[in-house]
Amino acid sequence: MAQKDWNPDLYLKFNKERIQPSIDLVSRIEINEPEKMIDIGCGPGNSTQILAGRWPESKLLGIDKSEAMIAKAEADFPKQKWKIFDVEAEEFNDSYNIVYSNAAIQWMGQHEQLLKKLSDIVKPEGALAVQVPLFYSMPLSDSISRVATLPKWQPKTGSVDRLFTILSSSEYYDILSNLFARVEMWQTDYIHIMESHSSILEMMKSTGLKPYLEKLESESDKKEFTETVLGEIKKDYPMQKDGKVLFPFIRLFFVGYK
Secondary structure (H helix, E strand, C coil): CCCCCCCHHHHHCCHHHHHHHHHHHHHCCCCCCCCEEEEECCCCCCCHHHHHHHCCCCEEEEEECCHHHHHHHHHHCCCCEEEECCCCCCCCCCCEEEEEEECCHHHCCCHHHHHHHHHCCEEEEEEEEEEEECHHHCHHHHHHHHHHCCCCCHHHHCCCCCCCCCCCHHHHHHHHCCCCCEEEEEEEEEEEEECCHHHHHHHHHCCCCHHHHHCCCCHHHHHHHHHHHHHHHHHHCCECCCCCEEEEEEEEEEEEEC
16 A cells, blocks of 8 residues: 555644754754755654755755645745655755754665665765664554554564664664764654643544554554554553653764764
8 A cells, every 4th residue: 555645733732842853953063154055854844944054055955755845835925945855765966954843754774775765866065964763662553563463463563563764873883883984873862742642643643643644444443553552651651640641752973974
């Protein structure tokens, strides 16, 4: 089954939680007055605005293979340049002072080849700046996996075994150190204060749960699957005394300088 397109409105429902890592990544890039920048996997353009805000005079291109995401970006930010582009399947024909990607490359495979491809379009003295959510280091990953491998769902959702391509910091460093003169890496554990367990589920419907739900044909199956996942989330994330739920979200950052 081919992957269905993304839902920009559902994705942006939790824009506050999604945008902070972009702010943190952009603030750490040590490049002065870049002439050209590209946002790899720009989505609806929300994180692209952090780049645009720091370097407003730079030429900036946002690319994504999702038609829905690019349409949303074009509608919300019509003065900026956007393009439907599949990084894994297509070849770049330009180079940039900053190649940037916030929470996107985990959806792509073969990271050693991917990072080499991205490094090739970084101009001399430029930078590659990336953020990757460490999904498999969070209890949420286990919550979803326990449900996906239940006998009822295994035939359809069991194949979504390794949803993301995520390497260790050590593996990323070994790749990057061969491509760049200098590498910086750090990890941040964001603690999102969610209104309820259902808020965690809703946030993940547009990302981590999406491929699982696409394997289920009927709406009743999708509803039952998500309700079962919600039950597992409640086991893994205790409710606070005021009824809210803490949702730690671990993210890895790295910047490579040519």
